[in-house]
Amino acid sequence: MPIKPILVIGGAGYIGSHMVQALRKANLTPIVLDNLSTGHEESVFDTKLIRGDMADTALLNQLFAKYEFSAVMHFASFIQVGESVKDPAKYYMNNVVGTLNLLNAMVRWKVNKFIFSSTAAVYGEVRYTPIDENHPLAPINPYGHSKRMVEQMLEDYSRAYGLQYAILRYFNAAGADPSGMLSEQHEPETHLIPLVLQAAQDPQKTITVFGRDYKTIDGTCVRDYIHVSDLCRAHLLALQALRQGMQSCTYNLGTGQGYSVQQVIDTACEVTKRPIKVVEGERRPGDPAILIADARSAMQELSWRPEYPELQKIMEHAWNAISSTELSS
Numbered sequence: 494m495p496i497k498p499i500l501v502i503g504g505a506g507y508i509g510s511h512m513v514q515a516l517r518k519a520n521l522t523p524i525v526l527d528n529l530s531t532g533h534e535e536s537v538f539d540t541k542l543i544r545g546d547m548a549d550t551a552l553l554n555q556l557f558a559k560y561e562f563s564a565v566m567h568f569a570s571f572i573q574v575g576e577s578v579k580d581p582a583k584y585y586m587n588n589v590v591g592t593l594n595l596l597n598a599m600v601r602w603k604v605n606k607f608i609f610s611s612t613a614a615v616y617g618e619v620r621y622t623p624i625d626e627n628h629p630l631a632p633i634n635p636y637g638h639s640k641r642m643v644e645q646m647l648e649d650y651s652r653a654y655g656l657q658y659a660i661l662r663y664f665n666a667a668g669a670d671p672s673g674m675l676s677e678q679h680e681p682e683t684h685l686i687p688l689v690l691q692a693a694q695d696p697q698k699t700i701t702v703f704g705r706d707y708k709t710i711d712g713t714c715v716r717d718y719i720h721v722s723d724l725c726r727a728h729l730l731a732l733q734a735l736r737q738g739m740q741s742c743t744y745n746l747g748t749g750q751g752y753s754v755q756q757v758i759d760t761a762c763e764v765t766k767r768p769i770k771v772v773e774g775e776r777r778p779g780d781p782a783i784l785i786a787d788a789r790s791a792m793q794e795l796s797w798r799p800e801y802p803e804l805q806k807i808m809e810h811a812w813n814a815i816s817s818t819e820l821s822s
């Protein structure tokens with residue numbers, strides 16, 4: 494019997510649009526719900542896209558009745574830490590209240606498989622590194638809190654209503670589909686790799702290094718970059734495991750390997766063969782020196798392995814995607 498469609502909320506965004514293609518490659522049928530607040534219609538290609546908001550109960554009822562979804566993958570949220578500090582209401586309304594509305598629709602329509610995009614921001618101040626899933630949860634900004642609140646709701650809904658969930662805590666998502674057909678396009682962009690590549694593309698642009706006095710290999714902050722295609726494979730494996738009866742679970746997704754800001758800039762120069770102008774900045778409050786995932790649970794329990802753990806490949810794919818846009822514009 495064919496598997497019923499999968500509802501991908503936020504499927505027009507950076508990670509969601511990659512997921513939609515990964516589902517199609519796996520012969521599954523994604524249907525996208527996206528309000529296009531930060532997403533891009535063209536990133537969905539010819540997959541069914543419903544333009545709408547997860548806070549719209551009537552719309553959700555209509556969709557759940559029509560499509561009889563077998564599972565929901567949830568990528569829809571606002572994601573800028575700085576903005577969440579200035580405007581927490583926006584974050585709690587969308588990321589928490591919107592998700593609550595979605596979960597209630599799932600309970601009503603008896604759809605009980607759910608995959609949630611969470612984040613390393615739920616850990617807050619780093620007590621030890623690499624960070625495993627047992628690290629204390631103490632977010633330090635409304636974005637992180639909003640994700641932690643949803644995690645708590647999932648635990649409670651699972652106990653009370655039998656929801657089966659996989660919480661996937663991404664570290665720094667990066668790269669692009671190797672084909673070059675999709676790219677990371679946030680507005681404004683706050684992620685290091687696309688910013689560095691934009692500085693390579695446009696001689697008017699610079700990249701700011703926030704602090705060179707951290708206790709790291711070269712004084713700049715170290716992060717764990719995980720290729721977006723590797724994230725998508727982890728989602729497919731988590732979905733399969735939930736279908737096979739795996740209990741609800743929470744996994745970190747990262748490579749377990751860190752790269753410094755300076756290493757990212759050096760690699761970008763190598764890959765793009767272009768000069769990149771660097772500006773020195775002060776440390777930013779709340780930036781830990783090192784943020785690296787211990788993702789062994791996902792590796793052991795889902796048999797997941799990052800296919801592209803090297804920064805060079807992540808950067809090549811991201812550059813390939815950006816350059817395709819450069820050529821076509």
Ligand SMILES: NC(=O)c1ccc[n+]([C@@H]2O[C@H](COP(=O)([O-])OP(=O)(O)OC[C@H]3O[C@@H](n4cnc5c(N)ncnc54)[C@H](O)[C@@H]3O)[C@@H](O)[C@H]2O)c1
Pocket residue numbers: 502503504505506507508509526527528529530531532533545546547548567568569570571572587591610611612613662663664665666667678679684
């Ligand atoms: N990008 C990263 O490095 C990273 C790291 C950790 C976690 N995450 C999480 O991964 C998820 C996807 O991130 P992304 O980088 O692809 O973000 P994105 O902004 O590119 O995508 C989010 C998508 O959700 C849609 N959306 C937002 N609110 C909606 C709503 N109420 N109803 C319907 N659609 C809505 C947007 O239009 C957009 O298409 C987010 O939940 C984010 O918190 C991302």
